[in-house]
Amino acid sequence: MRHLIDIMDLTTDEIQQLVDVANDIIADPDKYAEKCRRKKLATLFFEPSTRTRLSFEAAMYELGGNVLGFSEAQSSSASKGESVADTIKTVGAYADIIAMRHPKEGAPMVASLRSDVPVINAGDGGHNHPTQTLTDLLTINRVKGHFDDLTIGFCGDLKFGRTVHSLMNAMSRYEGIKFVLISPEELKIPEYLRYNLLEGHDIDYEETTDLEAAMPQLDILYMTRVQRERFFNEQDYIRLKDSYILTPDKLENAPEDMAILHPLPRVNEISVSVDSDPRAKYFDQVKNGKFIRMALILKLLEVE
Numbered sequence: 001m002r003h004l005i006d007i008m009d010l011t012t013d014e015i016q017q018l019v020d021v022a023n024d025i026i027a028d029p030d031k032y033a034e035k036c037r038r039k040k041l042a043t044l045f046f047e048p049s050t051r052t053r054l055s056f057e058a059a060m061y062e063l064g065g066n067v068l069g070f071s072e073a074q075s076s077s078a079s080k081g082e083s084v085a086d087t088i089k090t091v092g093a094y095a096d097i098i099a100m101r102h103p104k105e106g107a108p109m110v111a112s113l114r115s116d117v118p119v120i121n122a123g124d125g126g127h128n129h130p131t132q133t134l135t136d137l138l139t140i141n142r143v144k145g146h147f148d149d150l151t152i153g154f155c156g157d158l159k160f161g162r163t164v165h166s167l168m169n170a171m172s173r174y175e176g177i178k179f180v181l182i183s184p185e186e187l188k189i190p191e192y193l194r195y196n197l198l199e200g201h202d203i204d205y206e207e208t209t210d211l212e213a214a215m216p217q218l219d220i221l222y223m224t225r226v227q228r229e230r231f232f233n234e235q236d237y238i239r240l241k242d243s244y245i246l247t248p249d250k251l252e253n254a255p256e257d258m259a260i261l262h263p264l265p266r267v268n269e270i271s272v273s274v275d276s277d278p279r280a281k282y283f284d285q286v287k288n289g290k291f292i293r294m295a296l297i298l299k300l301l302e303v304e
């Protein structure tokens with residue numbers, strides 16, 4: 001039985017297969033409409049979500065399956081003090097596959113050790129978010145056609161942004177990758193990633209606070225929200241929240257074919273006037289999220 005806890009649980013070949021299946025679903029969704037008949041997905045969300053939870057649910061419905069679950073910890077027995085391990089055992093008695101989001105780093109991993117059915121990490125604290133990464137990869141595949149030889153700018157909250165951590169891990173396995181890490185001093189990537197990933201694998205990267213200066217070299221600009229819920233005090237959040245606001249004038253020196261990605265939700269960091277720029281791909285990401293999750297569910301349930 002396979003789980004998806006970390007994007008590195010999947011080989012690059014498996015990622016390519018998921019992307020290929022997702023592209024096939026986009027081309028011919030009817031072919032997949034009955035694939036998960038009588039199967040059930042449970043969504044256990046101990047933290048807020050719009051896209052991740054609803055795209056998982058839509059994905060399962062479009063495969064002909066059903067969905068159960070909860071969308072806040074308060075409405076589950078976690079609020080009575082039940083452990084994650086007991087919750088997962090219970091849910092495994094009712095569902096064939098589980099997508100779980102939790103504020104504690106590592107909670108989905110712990111859950112997977114006790115689970116009788118596949119567990120998917122739908123975001124664990126400031127740590128990882130592998131299915132957002134699959135969404136990002138499908139979007140990159142559809143926009144760029146390849147994963148090699150890309151310079152990717154990550155901008156915003158690189159410290160707490162779990163989507164950044166997972167995507168950096170995923171991209172580090174391709175050839176000719178360069179990362180440009182754009183953040184305020186206090187929101188730089190965590191040291192464990194710097195040492196284990198960037199230095200450990202000799203990845204080409206630079207760090208800067210200057211978004212506009214970085215722009216001309218980027219193939220992809222990955223914007224992120226400052227993660228308010230991970231801050232220890234509100235003053236720091238208020239001081240840092242508007243560090244970067246992408247507006248049309250800041251895109252003047254950006255390449256014509258640069259893709260602007262954002263996992264969403266956006267707060268202030270991309271002006272709505274950027275939405276009509278052909279380079280803005282964040283609402284395509286939203287759509288792709290459902291298709292790649294359909295491919296992932298098929299894989300983990302071992303449906304042909």
Ligand code: NCD
Pocket residue numbers: 051052123129132162163224225263264265
């Ligand atoms: C992201 C998350 O939950 O980490 N959202 C998402 O799943 N698309 C990004 C964020 O909350 O900023």
